[in-house]
Amino acid sequence: AKSVYTFGGGAVHDDPRAKDKTIVGGKGANLAEMAGIGLPVPPGFTITTEECVRYLQDGADFSDALKTEVAAALTHIERAVGKTFGDAADPLLVSVRSGARVSMPGMMDTVLNLGLNDATVQGLAATSGDDRFAWDSYRRFIQMYSDVVLGIDHGMFEEALEIAKEDRGYLSDTEMLAEDWQELVAEYKRLAEGELGHPFPQDVTEQLWGAIRAVFDSWDSDRAKVYRRLNDIPGDWGTAVNVQAMVFGNMGDTSATGVAFTRDPATGERAYYGEWLVNAQGEDVVAGIRTPQYLTRDARVAAKAELPSMEEAMPEAYAELVAVFDLLERHYKDMQDIEFTVERGKLWMLQTRSGKRTAKAALRMAVDMVGEGLIDEVTAIKRVDPMALDQLLHPMLDPDAPRDVLATALPASPGAASGKIALDSDLAEKWANNGDKVILVRVETSPEDIHGMHAAQGILTARGGMTSHAAVVARGMGRPCVSGAAAVSIDMGARSLKIGERALKEGDFITLDGSTGQVMAGLVPMIEPELAGDFGTLMQWADKHRRMKVRTNAETPEDCRMALAFGAEGIGLCRTEHMFFDAGRIMAVREMILADDEAGRRRALAKLLPEQRADFVQIFTAMAGLPCTIRLLDPPLHEFLPQRDEEFADLAADVGVSVEHLKRRAEELHEFNPMLGHRGCRLGITFPEIYEMQARAIFEAACAVSAKGGDPVVPEVMIPLVATKRELEILRALVDRVAAEVFAEQGRTLDYLVGTMIELPRAALMAGEIAEEARFFSFGTNDLTQTTLGVSRDDAGRFLAPYVEQGIYPRDPFVSLDVEGVGQLVRLAAERGRGTRSDIKLGICGEHGGDPASIRFCEEVGLDYVSASPYRVPIARLAAAQAAL
Numbered sequence: 001a002k003s004v005y006t007f008g009g010g011a012v013h014d015d016p017r018a019k020d021k022t023i024v025g026g027k028g029a030n031l032a033e034m035a036g037i038g039l040p041v042p043p044g045f046t047i048t049t050e051e052c053v054r055y056l057q058d059g060a061d062f063s064d065a066l067k068t069e070v071a072a073a074l075t076h077i078e079r080a081v082g083k084t085f086g087d088a089a090d091p092l093l094v095s096v097r098s099g100a101r102v103s104m105p106g107m108m109d110t111v112l113n114l115g116l117n118d119a120t121v122q123g124l125a126a127t128s129g130d131d132r133f134a135w136d137s138y139r140r141f142i143q144m145y146s147d148v149v150l151g152i153d154h155g156m157f158e159e160a161l162e163i164a165k166e167d168r169g170y171l172s173d174t175e176m177l178a179e180d181w182q183e184l185v186a187e188y189k190r191l192a193e194g195e196l197g198h199p200f201p202q203d204v205t206e207q208l209w210g211a212i213r214a215v216f217d218s219w220d221s222d223r224a225k226v227y228r229r230l231n232d233i234p235g236d237w238g239t240a241v242n243v244q245a246m247v248f249g250n251m252g253d254t255s256a257t258g259v260a261f262t263r264d265p266a267t268g269e270r271a272y273y274g275e276w277l278v279n280a281q282g283e284d285v286v287a288g289i290r291t292p293q294y295l296t297r298d299a300r301v302a303a304k305a306e307l308p309s310m311e312e313a314m315p316e317a318y319a320e321l322v323a324v325f326d327l328l329e330r331h332y333k334d335m336q337d338i339e340f341t342v343e344r345g346k347l348w349m350l351q352t353r354s355g356k357r358t359a360k361a362a363l364r365m366a367v368d369m370v371g372e373g374l375i376d377e378v379t380a381i382k383r384v385d386p387m388a389l390d391q392l393l394h395p396m397l398d399p400d401a402p403r404d405v406l407a408t409a410l411p412a413s414p415g416a417a418s419g420k421i422a423l424d425s426d427l428a429e430k431w432a433n434n435g436d437k438v439i440l441v442r443v444e445t446s447p448e449d450i451h452g453m454h455a456a457q458g459i460l461t462a463r464g465g466m467t468s469h470a471a472v473v474a475r476g477m478g479r480p481c482v483s484g485a486a487a488v489s490i491d492m493g494a495r496s497l498k499i500g501e502r503a504l505k506e507g508d509f510i511t512l513d514g515s516t517g518q519v520m521a522g523l524v525p526m527i528e529p530e531l532a533g534d535f536g537t538l539m540q541w542a543d544k545h546r547r548m549k550v551r552t553n554a555e556t557p558e559d560c561r562m563a564l565a566f567g568a569e570g571i572g573l574c575r576t577e578h579m580f581f582d583a584g585r586i587m588a589v590r591e592m593i594l595a596d597d598e599a600g601r602r603r604a605l606a607k608l609l610p611e612q613r614a615d616f617v618q619i620f621t622a623m624a625g626l627p628c629t630i631r632l633l634d635p636p637l638h639e640f641l642p643q644r645d646e647e648f649a650d651l652a653a654d655v656g657v658s659v660e661h662l663k664r665r666a667e668e669l670h671e672f673n674p675m676l677g678h679r680g681c682r683l684g685i686t687f688p689e690i691y692e693m694q695a696r697a698i699f700e701a702a703c704a705v706s707a708k709g710g711d712p713v714v715p716e717v718m719i720p721l722v723a724t725k726r727e728l729e730i731l732r733a734l735v736d737r738v739a740a741e742v743f744a745e746q747g748r749t750l751d752y753l754v755g756t757m758i759e760l761p762r763a764a765l766m767a768g769e770i771a772e773e774a775r776f777f778s779f780g781t782n783d784l785t786q787t788t789l790g791v792s793r794d795d796a797g798r799f800l801a802p803y804v805e806q807g808i809y810p811r812d813p814f815v816s817l818d819v820e821g822v823g824q825l826v827r828l829a830a831e832r833g834r835g836t837r838s839d840i841k842l843g844i845c846g847e848h849g850g851d852p853a854s855i856r857f858c859e860e861v862g863l864d865y866v867s868a869s870p871y872r873v874p875i876a877r878l879a880a881a882q883a884a885l
C-alpha cells in the first residue's frame with residue numbers, strides 16, 4: 001500500500017485509504033474530502049500514520065521508498081502551484097502539519113513557511129512584490145522551525161523581537177518595516193547558530209525532513225501522552241504528516257487568517273461564529289497575541305468592538321466563506337470547526353473537522369438538526385456523549401444570590417465553579433488531590449497546563465479569545481472557563497493577583513460563571529439544573545430506543561425525588577444501613593450490636609423498627625408504585641461502633657452497663673479482614689432477628705402505603721453477599737415467614753420478590769442453583785470486582801493509578817467494568833440464572849451502572865435494568881439507548 005497520498009490540485013485516488021482517517025489522519029482525510037467536493041484547498045500530500053508507527057518503532061531512518069513517494073508528491077504540488085521547492089527565483093513554500101486520527105488540540109506542532117532560506121526569501125520578495133511580507137515570513141519560519149524542530153527555546157526570539165521594537169520605539173509588530181524584519185532575521189540566525197553550533201539549515205530538503213521527523217516525534221511528547229491518557233486515546237495510533245502549499249494571510253490588508261464554527265459551540269445556536277485577524281498568519285489567532293476580530297457585524301456590534309468584522313471588511317471573501325459553511329454542514333451533517341486564510345482577497349480552506357462543543361450545544365444542535373431534516377433521531381441520540389450530560393446536570397449559580405462581580409470577560413466554557421485560586425498547574429493538582437476545590441488562574445494556558453486544568457473546577461485566564469487554548473481545552477473537558485480577563489493581573493513572585501481593583505492572593509476563594517464570563521469574589525450559592533427543553537426532547541428519543549430500564553441507587557426521599565426528576569424507573573439499590581447512621585438511631589444500632597444476647601438485641605431492634613418503617617413509607621410513597629429493591633443489612637457491624645470515649649460513655653449511660661463492658665464487647669467484634677468477615681447475609685444467618693426486623697419494616701410500610709390508597713409497591717427484598725443456595729434458602733424462608741405474619745396482621749396481601757446480589761465469584765458460578773431460590777439477581781459489581789480481582793476497593797487508591805498508567809488494566813476497574821474478567825462471571829451467572837428460571841429479573845447496582853462502557857456490556861448480556869446514582873440516571877438512559885442501537 002502507498003505511504004503518501006496527494007490532495008488538491010486535481011489529485012484523484014480510487015484507493016479508499018486516501019480519505020481514511022485511520023490512515024491519513026483526521027486533518028488529511030478532511031483536506032482530501034474538501035478538495036474532492038470542489039472547495040479551494042491548497043494542494044498537498046499526507047504521509048500515513050503507518051509510517052509514523054514504523055518510524056517510532058524502528059527508530060530507523062526513512063526508507064528510500066518513502067523518499068521516492070515524497071519526492072513524487074512534492075512534484076504534484078509544484079505542478080499544481082507552478083512554483084518549485086527551493087527555487088531561488090520563485091520558491092514553493094509549504095506547511096508541515098501533524099494530524100492524528102482524532103484531533104488533539106495544540107498537542108502536535110506545525111511548521112509554516114518551510115522552504116525559506118537566504119536565497120528563496122529574495123525570490124519570495126520579488127514575486128510577491130512585498131519585501132516586508134517576505135522577511136516577516138522568514139523570521140516566523142526561523143522561530144517556528146527552531147522551536148519545533150531544533151528544540152531551541154522560543155523565548156530568546158521573542159526577547160530579540162521586543163528589543164528590536166524598543167530600539168525603534170515601536171509599540172506593535174505592525175510597525176516593523178521590511179528592513180527591520182530583515183535585520184531581525186540576521187539576529188535570529190545568529191541566535192540559532194549560537195545554540196546549534198552550526199548555521200541554521202539552508203537546505204530546503206533537509207528542512208522538510210527535519211520537520212517531518214519532528215511531527216512524528218511529537219506523537220511521543222509528554223504533553224501528547226498526557227492528553228491521550230486523559231482522553232483514552234491509544235498510544236499506537238500515530239500521527240500523519242500533512243505537507244501543504246502555503247497560502248499567505250500576512251500579505252497586507254487584503255489578507256487575513258481565521259477560525260470559525262458553523263454554529264455557536266457554546267450554546268449550539270445557529271449563528272456563524274468565529275474570529276479572524278487581518279494581515280496575520282497561522283496561529284496568531286489561537287495564540288492570543290493580538291485580540292481577534294469578530295466574523296459578523298452583529299457579533300461585533302453586540303460586543304461593542306471597534307475593529308471591523310470580516311463581514312464589513314471583506315464582504316466578498318465573507319460571502320464565499322458563508323457559502324462554504326453551508327456546503328460543509330450539508331456534506332458532513334454536523335457542526336464544523338474550520339480554519340481558513342484569505343490571500344489577497346481569495347479564500348482558502350485549511351482545515352475542517354466536526355467541532356468540539358459543550359454538552360448544552362451538543363444537545364441543542366442534535367435536536368435542531370433533526371428539526372432541520374439534516375439528521376434523524378437515531379443519529380441525534382448517537383451524537384451526544386452521555387458523560388457530557390454531566391455538565392448540564394450539575395448546579396448553576398443561583399440567579400437571585402448576590403454576586404460580588406470583580407470582572408466580566410469572555411464566557412469561554414459554560415457552567416459555574418467555585419474554589420481556591422491556584423496560580424500554577426502543579427499546585428492546582430496538588431490541592432485538588434487533597435480534596436480542595438480549585439480555580440486555576442493563569443495569564444494564558446498552554447498544553448503544559450493540561451493536568452492543572454483537569455484538576456481544577458474552573459479556569460480563568462487573563463489573555464486569549466474564545467478559541468484560545470484555554471477555551472478549547474476547557475470546553476472539551478467540560479470545565480467552566482472565563483478567558484481574556486484583562487482585569488486580571490498576576491504577580492507570580494508574590495503569589496498574588498489583582499482582579500480589577502481588588503487585591504487577592506493564592507488560596508482565596510472565587511467563583512466563575514463560564515456562561516456569562518463573570519468572575520466573582522467568594523463562594524456564590526448554586527441551584528439545580530433545568531431538565532426540560534432540548535434535554536427533555538433528546539431523553540424522550542433515548543427512552544423510545546432503549547431496551548433496558550434505568551433505576552437509581554437511593555436511600556432517602558430526597559434522592560428518590562431527584563432521581564425521579566432525572567427519569568429513574570425504580571430503585572435498584574436501597575442500602576438500609578445508610579439509615580442506621582442517623583443521629584437519632586445510631587444509639588439503638590450500637591445497643592443492638594453490643595448486646596450480650598438475643599434478648600438484648602431484640603430490645604434494641606424494637607426501637608429501630610418504627611424508624612425503618614417510617615423511612616420505607618416515605619420511600620414507597622415517593623416511588624409511587626415503581627419497583628424498589630431493598631438490600632438487607634450488609635456492612636460489618638463494627639462500622640457502627642462508637643470510636644471516641646464520650647460515645648462509649650453516652651451509650652453506657654443509655655443502656656445501663658459499664659464502659660469497660662462495652663469496650664470489651666467492641667474488642668470482641670474486631671475482625672482482621674472485615675470486608676470478607678462477618679457481614680452480608682452472614683449477619684442474617686447468625687442474628688436472624690436483624691433481618692426479621694428489617695423485613696417487618698418493609699412489609700408494614702408497604703401495607704401502610706397501599707392502605708392509604710397509594711400505588712401498590714412491589715418490594716424486592718435483596719439478600720447480600722450470598723455464596724451458597726442454602727444461605728438464601730434459610731433467609732428467604734425467614735422473609736416469607738415475616739411477610740405472612742404481617743399480611744395476616746394487616747389483613748392484606750401484597751406482591752413481593754425475594755432475590756439476591758451476585759457479588760462473590762462462587763455465587764456467579766453457582767448461579768444456576770441459587771436461582772432456584774431467587775426471583776432476581778442484582779450484580780453488585782463493586783464487591784464482585786473486589787472479590788474477583790482480589791483488590792480491596794478501599795486500598796486500591798495507592799496502586800491502581802500506576803496500574804492504569806502502565807496499561808495493566810485499561811481503565812480503573814471500579815469505574816468501568818472489567819468486561820474481560822469480571823464480565824465473564826456476570827455473563828455466566830446471567831446465563832445460568834436464566835437456565836434455571838427463565839423470567840429471572842437481572843440488574844446491576846454497582847458504580848458501573850452509571851458508566852456508559854459498562855452499560856454497553858449490560859445490554860450485550862441482556863440485563864433487564866441498570867441502576868445508577870441519581871445524577872447518573874440521565875447518562876444511563878442515553879447510554880442504554882446508544883447501546884441498544
Ligand code: ADP
Nearest residue numbers: 095097098106110244245246247282283339350
Ligand atoms: P493545529 O492542528 O494545531 O490546528 P494546523 O496544522 O491546523 O495545527 O496549523 C495551524 C495553523 O497554521 C492553521 O490554522 C493555519 O492557519 C496555518 N496553516 C497551516 N497550513 C497552512 C498553509 N498551507 N497555508 C497557510 N496557513 C497554514
Ligand code: MG
Nearest residue numbers: 027339350351
Ligand atoms: Mg488546525
